[in-house]
Amino acid sequence: MKLIILLFTLMIPLTALSNNDNTEKDLFVVLTSGDAETQMMAMVLATQSANQDVPVRVLLCSEAGELAIEGTESPKFAPADRSPKQLMSGLIDRGVKVEVCGIFLPNREYTEEDLSEGIGVAAPPEVAEFMKREGVRYFTF
DSSP states (O other), X not given: OHHHHHHHHHHHHHHHHHHHTTSOOOEEEEEOOOOHHHHHHHHHHHHHHHHTTOOXXXXXXXXXXXXXXXXXXXXXXXXXXXXXXXXXXXXXXXXXXXXXXXXXXXXXXXXXXXXXXXXXXXXXHHHHHHHTSTTOEEEEO
């Protein structure tokens, strides 16, 4: 009987730890790839996460920053017949924060006025503050 009580006592902390795995955590998607299929997968996973009530934030850097430019488009993919840019716009419509990295615009011939509606420019100190928060998970593409 004492062994059963001891085992039960040892299991309580393990149960508490496993329940913590189900807590809501932010998902930080950092997309750098210029490959449209990679961009699509990043946006699909971000969208699916948002569909499951996971707070999502997207940072576009390097070639992926082109998704943020007004008037550009990306190819559509089966089976959804939608593009990465369309999925990204859907995320923005749902309140997801989408930004280009702080060095994207200064190193191209674009300005903030060239960004699509709802896309901002990330401030490195603020992003660093977000990244150090407990529970932030990262997807990098």
